[in-house]
Amino acid sequence: MANEKFAYAPAPESRAIVDLAPSYGLFIDGEFADAADGTVFKTVSPSSEEVLAEVARAGEADVDRAVKAARKAFGSWGALPGAERGKYLFRIARILQERSRELAVLETLDNGKPIRETRDVDLPLVAAHFFYYAGWADKLAYAGYGPDPRPLGVAGQVIPWNFPLLMLAWKIAPALAAGNTVVLKPAETTPLSALFFADVCRQAGLPRGVVNILPGYGDAGAALVAHPDVDKVAFTGSTQVGRAIARTVAGTRKKVTLELGGKAANIVFDDAPVDQAVEGIVNGIFFNQGHVCCAGSRLLVQESVQEEVLDALRRRMSTLRVGDPLDKNTDVGAINSAEQLARITELAEAGEAEGAQRWAPACELPTSGYWFAPTLFTGVTQAHRIAREEIFGPVLSVLTFRTPAEAVEKANNTPYGLSAGIWTEKGSRILSMASKLRAGVVWANTFNKFDPTSPFGGYKESGYGREGGRHGLEAYLDV
Amino acid sequence: MSDKSEQQRLSVFKTYKLYVGGKFPRSESGRVYEVTDSKGGTWLANAPLSSRKDARDAVVAARKAVPGWSGATAYNRGQVLYRVAEMLEGRREQFAREVADAEGLSKSKAAAAVDAAVDRWVWYAGWTDKIAQVVGGANPVAGPFFNLSTPEPTGVVAVLAPQDSSLLGLVSVLAPVIATGNAAVVVAAERAPLPALSFGEVLASSDVPAGVVNILSGRTAELSAPLAAHQDVNGLDLTGAPADLAADLEAAAADTLKRVRRPSAEVWTNDPGTSRLTSWLETKTVWHPIGV
16 A cells, blocks of 8 residues: 555646757857758657757867857956846846746756756756856955956866756856856757757847857767867766866866766665655655766665665655656656666666666556666675666665764775765764765755755765855866 | 094984885885985985885875874864974974085075975964865855855875975975875975985974875886876875976876876965965865754
């Protein structure tokens, strides 16, 4: 009975609010244009494999053209009084709020994530991020980076597909506030919201060339990072690509920030309130289909409460609704791409092959599109691939511990260091654990919380630099 | 008679040794190299020619020291660093002599450089319990959450000490690394390593725990490659890197995504600012719900 889902009638959000054109160009110097070599690619809806639009694919020549446009625009944008730059950003924040339902539906279509998340998490945070950094634009002298911190110039920014518009906001808002101009490459599977953002810039009257959007693949990203006239590189994505970028910029003047992979431990102590902890575990790993760099993908549960926590977790997982991302009742949407689905599938198979026990609730998956049921592995050891490698999917690996020291040891036993979770009612233990975990963000009795004022970024091989807050300005200032 | 014998007294040379894990070993390789004065004429000492193995041993010692040193209170680190300045102050004449020989400076200029080094160390000693308030703080998030960002040390930092300033340059790059709770492996200026090796003696007679600072002498090019590529080094200061190697070292450091400080022209007598402190700090942000 407890495992039964209530029958809900479908509650789909209308997609009529989004006016999709059959094709989109690159956004360079304030205008949409075809790629120099005329190449295009298709972007599909991962929940149905329906082609949403054809998009121009940027190549090296386009990167060069966009960087030149950004360089040209930098002269006047960088010299604009901060208050004026700020007002452009305030305009953008407001327009994003006005168009937030449209953009939420668009993001859900292109990315596959549930409308409840794009509507309640992504879009509010996107607008908030622009609003926050808008206010910094005329206050840079008070940010603690000296009396007259200068912008760097042209920022080359490469973002991932898991939070397309939110990652765009994290990159563009501080860059523009500090007086830089940008060339941004969205991921090849989710180019649409960035192209709609170009239209937001048009509506805001943003001077041409300040923001340039280059949809494309890894080759365009590599060309952007390597372009000699780029002063600043910002990347969010895999650790592997992050290493390649760090090698590319070695020996140059380019300033770099990297926000890379993670394998976060979510640590549950025996005194934690079980229901709250289970909500946190579920949010930690199944939010956004687990396509989250800071996902709580390793559950470390104290041995004495293992059975209780896992029983409750299985019960809760059985109530997760997997399916149509546009349905307002959906908890878990589609996997973003066939390629990502293959990677998740391969790692889950490795988990079984290496001897961990796999469990997933009975759940009917749609027949078209890319889907993976929320999955739990128990009996996982630290040597297993599913405990070491970032899966970037709805797969949770459960390990156990006996003492706080063992929990710290296991939590830190990873080259990553992006985030961590702690669940306990004991305050002194929270503070002790929080100080010992080598991670840039620690959520205690909560998980996956984000805010524009709160610095986000990793230790160790999860990258360097911070996004958000006063700290996030440093990446875009010559300091 | 006593005057005469003093004049003829043969001085006692010092065997310069490495400083690793709180001890003074020779290079495991048994190698030394000849260190001469800055004009290249007069023999000063045979310094250890450290090997890649010495570099790896130093990293092991540094890693071992990280939990204790990074876990010490900021006040305690400040006290320990101030003690180092006291010890250095007491040996100003020795260091002035060594710096004069190493850098070809007049006695007064060398003395000024040593004084500046002591003062620089005192400046950083005072930073240990202040930097967290300057770069950290509460974040006003839009929800019922306590949210606090605090700086934490990066871990083990490999430092290529500047080649142009054997003591003032050395302390200017080393002090900020350990003031913030990191442990350091320092490669001393290649042709002028003696002040750095003697500085190890100052550290040993202060209260700096073993392994917090490890000092190697030898060929910067030979030692920097294994340090840049080392899997257990978190940060790399390229200040003293040979110009033709800096890019390669930065690329090698990319494999483990080390925090890299690129070489830049520095005037060591200038106000150092805080950037060398923040280079080796991570920001940790902790969230907790607010409720009853």
